[in-house]
Amino acid sequence: MADITTRNTGKTAALWAGGAAMALLAGAGLYLGAAHAVDIETQARFDHLARTGRQQLAGAVHSYADVVRGLAGLFQASGTVTRLEFHRYVQTLGVAEHYPALESVNYAAYVEAGARDAFVAGVRADRSLDPAGYPDFTIRPAVRRPAHTVLTYLEPWLAEKAGADLAGGAPAVAQALERARDSGRMTASGKPIVVEHPVRHLGLGLRMPVYRTDGAVPPDVEGRRAAYAGSVGIGFSVPALVRGALPGGDQPVALQLYAAADSRAAGPLHVNEADNLLYDGAGAALNNAGDLMETVLPVRFDDNLWKARFVARRADLVDGFGRVFPWLAGAGGFGATFLAFALFLNLARSRKTAVDQRRLLDLVLDNVDAYVYLKDRDRRYRYVNAKMAAACGLPAHEIVGRRDREVMPPAQADALWALDQPVLELGEKRAVQNAFAGSDGVARQVWSVKVPVRFAGDGDAGAVLCVSTDVTELHALKAQADAASRAKSDFLSNMSHEIRTPMNSIIGMAYLAGKRAEDPKQRDYLGKIQHSAQHLLGIINHILDFSKIEAGKVELELRDFTFDALKRNVESQLGAQASARGLELVFDVASELKWPVRGDPLRLEQVLLNFVGNAIKFSDQGTIHVRARVERTVGTDVLVRFEVEDRGIGIAADDLAQLFTPFHQADPSSTRVHGGTGLGLVISKQLAELMGGEAGATSVPGQGSTFWFTARLRPLTAPRPAVPAPQSEPAALAGCTILLVEDNAFNQLVARELLEDAGARVVVADDGAQALDRLAEGPVDCVLMDVQMPVMDGYEATRRIRADARLAGLKVIAMTANAGVEDQARCLAAGMDEFLTKPAAPEALIATIARALGRMDTRQQDHQA
Secondary structure, three states: OHHHHHHHHHHHHHHHHHHHHHHHHHHHHHHHHHHHHHHHHHHHHHHHHHHHHHHHHHHHHHHHHHHHHHHHHHHHHHOOOOHHHHHHHHHHOOHHHHOOOEEEEEEEEEEEHHHHHHHHHHHHOOOOOOOOOOOOOOOEOOOOOOEEEEEEEEEOOOOOOOOEEHHHOOHHHHHHHHHHHHHOOOEEOOOOEEEOOOOOEEEEEEEEEEEOOOOOOOOOHHHHHHHEEEEEEEEEEHHHHHHHHOOOOOOOOEEEEEEOOOOOOOOOOOOOOOOEEEEEOOHHHHHOOOOEEEEEEEEEEOOEEEEEEEEEEHHHHOOHHHHHHHHHHHHHHHHHHHHHHHHHHOHHHHHHHHHHHHHHHHHHHHOOOOEEEEEEOOOEEEEEOHHHHHHHOOOHHHHOOOEHHHOOOHHHHHHHHHHHHHHHHHOOOEEEEEEEEOOOOOEEEEEEEEEEEOOOOOOOOOEEEEEEEEOHHHHHHHHHHHHHHHHHHHHHHHHHHHHHHHHHHHHHHHHHHHHHOOOHHHHHHHHHHHHHHHHHHHHHHHHHHHHHHHOOOOOOOOEEEOHHHHHHHHHHHHHHHHHHOOOEEEEEEOHHHOOOEEEOHHHHHHHHHHHHHHHHHOOOOOEEEEEEEEEEEEOOEEEEEEEEEOOOOOOOHHHHHOOOOOOOOOOOOOOOOOOOOOOHHHHHHHHHHHOOOOEEEEEEOOOEEEEEEEEEEEEOOOOOOOOOOOOOOOOOOOOOEEEEEOOOHHHHHHHHHHHHHOOOEEEEEOOHHHHHHHHHHOOOOEEEEOOOOOOOOHHHHHHHHHHOHHHOOOEEEEEEOOOOHHHHHHHHHHOOOEEEEOOOOHHHHHHHHHHHOOOOOHHHHHHHO
16 A cells, blocks of 8 residues: 555656646746747837837928928919018928927029129118118129029028028039039038037038929929029028937937938948938947947938938846846746646546537527528638528538538629628628528528637638628618608708799899888888798798708818807897897807807807897897806817896796707797797707707796707817908999809899899800800809709709810809708819809808909908808
């Protein structure tokens, strides 16, 4: 018995000794592997820091080079740039903020010998910037040469530099200027210049030629020499540029920057003796250090090449964890090996558990009401559940291992594989709706979720798991709903067009008749006709807005605006109505909302107009208060609360609860005093929710009501100057010839008289074909184009106008009774410049044409924008 015990103990000791040896080998291997991984990570970190530094440095260099290109573009575009214009342009660059390394911005004029004296006299007499002129200006050196390249404009002004002949100095500089002149490209000073002030540092210059042309650089050398007008350039501090481009702090990677002697160098770069050192951030100590990591990366701009040499000690790039990680890995490997012995004893038990789980999974999937399969890259099924097998008409064990084309019709197999293949190639989950026909031949619509599956040892997805649910009935319901939605949209669009066309005539003729009527009673009748027509138009707009919001077709148009402009717009539209009822509008905007914000001012104005209009409608006396307050901050946005408070008739509690539901009115009786569709408030609530807020109301019958809504807006950092409201100008279209394309005789009459009142000459065409004939007869300034017309509609006519090179710049403005967003997009896609909806207010019609023709004052354009 003792012998058996001894033998077992010896075997156990031998096993543990073998396990210890294996653990030591595993630990040593993991130590070496971890050390190698740390080296790779260190190299990757160094490469990343070097590439990042190179990108930041290249970005800084290109930004400074863009300054030179901008100066060249200024001269090319303007032809002649005065000293004052040059000074102002440089001021707009914000040198101190955006280009801190910039020390000089200059322009050197090319002066031939015969024009030297006149040029010097012209500079001395130039008082556009300095009232005293430049009486001491002269070309230096005074030696007369066939031509000079004279520093003429300098920012900042340096009297000792002004007049310097760049081509009269070192031959290398003159040759560089000639190469730049002949090539038309930017050149950099090859060698750095030592600048003594304000501290001793190295500086470089970039120059680019400018030519006396209409904006394009002459294509050949002879043309460029003949049109050469001089060059623009900058001087900058290399250390300041590097400090501004690379992040501060204690960085382990140092930079040495060289100007390459050969800018055409390609392939792996190395620093050689011919290269000029521009910046040394490494120092001799780092260059002489052992275990040094280095790389040389190119920084190219135009035809110039800089070499950025990045160096670092390897030890400086390894963090604390990287130093201990190999030891931790070795210890972990040693411990893990011992644990493997214990885990090995559990393998048999684990295998039995895995088999039981697989059986349970099969049971679950076989009873799921979905088609489930697993298919590999060879299109072989690796698994199918019972429902999928039944759809294929075969037992599951006969499907597994076979290709899809072998178990179902090839056409259907190929269609399913076209959906499976992208999941395997991209390795991304996808969900699609597709058709699937089982062995019974019945086509079903299924919603399929496809997930890539990676097998052990495969880097890419080796199979796709698909779970498909039968949604045939849901698909049919959705098709019915889509058809109903399209029918409703088509009906509303057609109704809008049919109503707006005669409304345009009614409103326009009432407006024209009102202007010419001398009898006050007639003017009163016409005013009431126009007011009623506008009211009917508002009802139509409410119905269309409600339909668009329900269909999810309303999108916010985010713009910068001020609350002061929003207040003016509301006051200008409803102020007279309030005064007529003896009411006073009082606006109270919080001080923190005096700055501009970003949001949708048109939708905000729409909600405010609805709330204020209701307050006026239901109030007989007192003051209507309109308030705006910041309720809270939401990230970078603020939630602004708007309130409209009146002292009107108030609303009962029972009606208040249903106030924001479609078509609801507090007074639904047929004899109610106040009108309305019951859509304004629900549209306002939905718009508020679209802007990230909500809407509500409080009220006391007989004492008044307060309607409120909130909206998320983004504050802007800088204020904008106040813009005065645009003033209408008589004869705004004087001297213009406008082609009116309209098939309705009444609308022709209205539009003609409105345009002629504004001073325009009007030519009429009944359809698109006649419009093209009128354009062939003589030029016009603008086309006012209807859309739905016989013979040729406005879309086709506009496309033909845009196809004619002679009419490429002609302004085409759509004026149509189709008011949908899709209609506007279709008009713009056809090539129209502006979009007006019938009936258009006379002021809006004239203002839109004036803006399109560039006749509107800049301040008015800003206000309307």
